[in-house]
Amino acid sequence: MIIIEFLKSIWSFAFTKEGAEMEKMTEAEYNNAFIKDKTYDQIKVTYDKAWNAKNFEIELYWKRANYFWAFQIASFAGYFTIIGSDAYTNNPQVLYFIVCIGFITGLAWSFTNKGSKVWQRHWEIHVDMLEDKITGPLYKSVTSPKTFSVSKINEIVSRFILSIWFILGVKYFSEHIIIFTKDFSQIDYQVWLSSIFVIYFTFAMITGYGRGRFGEREVQFYKRKFSVNQNSTTN
Numbered sequence: 001m002i003i004i005e006f007l008k009s010i011w012s013f014a015f016t017k018e019g020a021e022m023e024k025m026t027e028a029e030y031n032n033a034f035i036k037d038k039t040y041d042q043i044k045v046t047y048d049k050a051w052n053a054k055n056f057e058i059e060l061y062w063k064r065a066n067y068f069w070a071f072q073i074a075s076f077a078g079y080f081t082i083i084g085s086d087a088y089t090n091n092p093q094v095l096y097f098i099v100c101i102g103f104i105t106g107l108a109w110s111f112t113n114k115g116s117k118v119w120q121r122h123w124e125i126h127v128d129m130l131e132d133k134i135t136g137p138l139y140k141s142v143t144s145p146k147t148f149s150v151s152k153i154n155e156i157v158s159r160f161i162l163s164i165w166f167i168l169g170v171k172y173f174s175e176h177i178i179i180f181t182k183d184f185s186q187i188d189y190q191v192w193l194s195s196i197f198v199i200y201f202t203f204a205m206i207t208g209y210g211r212g213r214f215g216e217r218e219v220q221f222y223k224r225k226f227s228v229n230q231n232s233t234t235n
Contacts, residue, residue, distance in 0.1 A: 013204055013209045014201075015203060021214070021215040022215075035129075043130060043133045046126075046130060047131060051127055054124055057116065057123060061113075064112050064113075068112065068158070075102035076102070079095065079102065083095060096169070096176075096190075099169045100195075102161075103169060104201055106161050110158045111205055111210065115212065116151075176191070
């Protein structure tokens with residue numbers, strides 16, 4: 001029974017079929033929830049929270065980008081260090097392990113960019129909806145009809161680097177791996193096992209645990225014991 005539950009957890013980690021449990025909200029419903037019958041001060045508090053949350057998400061976006069840049073720099077440094085050393089000749093699998101690390105962190109970077117942008121846009125929409133009652137259409141008034149998107153360019157760069165890691169992985173397979181063979185001694189189990197793990201965790205990010213789903217949450221609160229020592233004395 002424990003083994004079955006463990007196998008189920010492994011499967012659900014990579015393949016989760018649960019969908020989001022949400023209802024569409026019309027503009028009228030939004031206005032009823034946040035604007036109608038609300039005082040100026042109440043709308044101002046909501047607007048300020050949305051504005052501060054937007055700025056916070058922008059700050060986190062670039063902090064996360066720096067975090068993944070560090071992984072990519074370290075991975076590329078490790079790759080070019082290994083490929084020019086004796087370790088590559090004696091144990092070429094190490095090079096493939098670095099490619100796997102670079103690919104997974106690159107994929108995580110790309111998806112994190114998309115997730116961060118969703119939350120940033122989430123709060124920007126709240127600002128757009130609320131600002132007419134506070135400042136007027138300040139945030140919606142722009143000076144250029146078209147420009148370059150800093151966040152989208154960052155996302156393009158992350159996908160480009162991800163493509164480089166994929167090409168390096170294909171290069172390693174073409175040079176070192178015999179795909180069709182009846183001689184089991186020629187099978188590089190370390191590389192194949194690493195590839196399986198990469199595919200598994202890729203699915204975990206795309207279809208499984210890594211996907212955010214806004215569903216109903218059931219929570220349970222617990223009280224922890226707390227008591228004051230009534231016998232204590234103060235001098």
